[in-house]
Amino acid sequence: MKTHVLAIVAILLISIDVFSEGFSFSKSRRVGAQSGLSAQRVIVTGAGGKTGQLVFEQLQASSEFTPVGVVRSEKKAKLLRTKYFATNDQIIIGDICSSDESETAGWMTDAYALVVATSAVPVLKKRSLVKMLAKKFTFQKVGRPEFRWSAPDGFPENVDYKGQLKQFDAAVSAGVKRIVVCSSMGGTQEDNFLNSIGKQEDGSGGDILKWKRKAEQYLVRLKEVSHSIVHPGGLTNKPVPSRKLVVDVNDALLERKKRQIYRGDVAAVMVDQLRKTDNNVFDIVSEEVEGGEEGFDMGAMGEFEKQKEKIYAY
Ligand SMILES: NC(=O)c1ccc[n+]([C@@H]2O[C@H](COP(=O)([O-])OP(=O)(O)OC[C@H]3O[C@@H](n4cnc5c(N)ncnc54)[C@H](OP(=O)(O)O)[C@@H]3O)[C@@H](O)[C@H]2O)c1
Helix, strand or coil: HHHHHHHHHHHHHHHHHHCCCCCCCCCEEECCCCCCCEEEEEECCCCHHHHHHHHHHHHHHCCCCEEEEEECCCCHHHHHHHCCCCHHHHEEECCCCCCCCCHHHCCCCCCEEEECCCCEEEEEEEEHHHHHHHHHHEEEEEECCCEECCCCCCHHHHHHHHHHHHHHHHHHHCHHHHHHHHCCCCCCCCCCCHHCCCCCCCCCCCCHHHHHHHHHHHHHCCCCCCCCEEEEEECCCCCEEEEEEEEEEECCCHHHHCCCHHHHHHHHHHHHHHHCCCEEEEEEEEEEECCCCEEECHHHHHHHHHHCCCCCCC
């Protein structure tokens, strides 16, 4: 009993930390104007998110690319400035749900590539934890916590499907050459638990993996731009010291017992995909290397690319 109560309190604390970002936005607003960039300009949407920030950071550290982050709030713009030394030219405040396509295309003017790290953001309903605790104390079935989305229009159909399509179309009309998307493993499983998050009684509001996959199906049919779609397993913020990449397709990696990957390693794979020109769709997790060299070994990516028979079925 004690362990269960502690677990629920831990979920509550984590949820406050992870999901407590505020949001207020209207029309998108570019901070400053682009000037004198020599490296290739890469638009990172969702740059204020946990993986998006790491993509931004790694691009910022490279001499090949200049990232421009699209964030939803001034708070996230400030974060990019203070933590990643973004200049005003490198920040756009905008909302992919409320912007129109021409506005979104405007963000991508002169860009070589678009990195999509946006996603509907689930927010834990704290009341559901209280309900779970009450059930626990009255010896009833505890059930699962409930979630809402971080904005009234921030549900998966809007963000992960319509919002992504808008970004893809805008990228094409702005002449962007490459799109790299952070999606998720599990898209082949209709009944994956993640599809139940935020789902209303009438069946609307959820299905995050289904909407992501539908957006992917749209992207892979676009002829005007090349793409990489990366499906990570469970994301973590703390890497083990030595780890190597594992790559496959069609959710085969879901069979593995451990199927997590550090967000920074996902970002490294995405940045690497910016350098490619062919279309790639794959799943990734990482594996601990006992006693191995410190860091992330991405060698499996090269091996995977040679195996041309591993193709994602949509
Ligand atoms: N969590 C996992 O274990 C897991 C596993 C596999 C795959 N994934 C997927 O991996 C990706 C990255 O995950 P993450 O946890 O790093 O993401 P995250 O922190 O939730 O970031 C999502 C980003 O999307 C932005 N966003 C949401 N709605 C938007 C809108 N309307 N306009 C503009 N931006 C919007 C958010 O803005 P704010 O910063 O303002 O909130 C946030 O920056 C997601 O696609 C996720 O579904 C997650």
